[in-house]
Amino acid sequence: MTDKPKKYVIDLKNLQFRWPGSSGWQLQLPGLQLEAGQHLFVRGASGSGKTTLLNLLSGITTPHQGELWLQQQPMHRLSASKRDTLRAQQIGVVFQQLNLIPYLSVIDNVLLVARFAGQSISASEERASQLLSRLGLVESIHQRAAAELSVGQQQRVAIARALLLRPALLIADEPTSALDADNRDAFMQLMLAEANDSGTTVIFVSHDTALRQYFHWYLDMEQLAQGVQAC
Ligand SMILES: Nc1ncnc2c1ncn2[C@@H]1O[C@H](COP(=O)(O)OP(=O)(O)OP(=O)(O)O)[C@@H](O)[C@H]1O
Numbered sequence: 308m309t310d311k312p313k314k315y316v317i318d319l320k321n322l323q324f325r326w327p328g329s330s331g332w333q334l335q336l337p338g339l340q341l342e343a344g345q346h347l348f349v350r351g352a353s354g355s356g357k358t359t360l361l362n363l364l365s366g367i368t369t370p371h372q373g374e375l376w377l378q379q380q381p382m383h384r385l386s387a388s389k390r391d392t393l394r395a396q397q398i399g400v401v402f403q404q405l406n407l408i409p410y411l412s413v414i415d416n417v418l419l420v421a422r423f424a425g426q427s428i429s430a431s432e433e434r435a436s437q438l439l440s441r442l443g444l445v446e447s448i449h450q451r452a453a454a455e456l457s458v459g460q461q462q463r464v465a466i467a468r469a470l471l472l473r474p475a476l477l478i479a480d481e482p483t484s485a486l487d488a489d490n491r492d493a494f495m496q497l498m499l500a501e502a503n504d505s506g507t508t509v510i511f512v513s514h515d516t517a518l519r520q521y522f523h524w525y526l527d528m529e530q531l532a533q534g535v536q537a538c
Pocket residue numbers: 326327329332351352353354355356357358359360
């Protein structure tokens with residue numbers, strides 16, 4: 308009897324990408340498979356291709372060769388509009404710049420993802436409020452404009468927004484770079500606790516190797532041929 312094939316959240320095979328017109332640098336990754344709830348730490352120096360990899364994983368760009376499956380969907384051969392839909396439904400993102408809308412309230416910033424994914428706002432309101440509270444943002448803050456919050460508070464709003472719809476995958480690009488060590492560790496614990504609660508797989512990019520301890524898997528952008536290593 309053969310084993311049932313595993314259902315990966317991300318399943319990537321022989322991925323190759325080159326920027327148009329560029330004859331030098333190219334990204335080559337032999338393989339990457341992550342199951343639900345498995346977390347990957349990606350480290351690499353400036354220019355090593357971290358942003359390029361995240362753009363491929365989220366379907367913003369497509370590979371020249373290879374396969375990239377997200378939740379059993381072939382991202383490498385979907386149209387741009389189907390990739391946009393899949394991204395809105397399956398992926399939460401947190402970037403270093405956070406991308407909150409400064410004049411919107413905290414809760415409305417979080418609820419934006421429900422609107423983009425075509426889901427009912429009212430059905431998401433209770434979860435948005437609970438998530439914010441669990442992340443340490445008390446109810447009196449939920450109606451304040453995002454611009455009035457500290458950077459640490461804004462990072463928690465960005466995490467709540469990324470996790471609102473319980474995405475299969477959370478992509479985080481250097482979200483802790485503005486934090487000191489204590490706040491960085493508190494942020495990691497909150498983010499991973501909420502991701503685990505939803506069974507969300509996390510791919511987290513940072514220069515800071517001290518964060519590797521929080522993850523199951525490790526990928527070094529400067530040694531991609533080695534593939535993923537256990538932490
Ligand atoms: N839009 C683009 N067009 C052409 N080349 C690009 C483009 N964006 C990035 N590159 C090149 O691709 C390579 C990888 O860049 P990328 O931004 O993915 O690196 P990174 O690891 O995210 O860097 P950083 O940590 O500085 O953000 C670099 O050689 C860069 O010059």
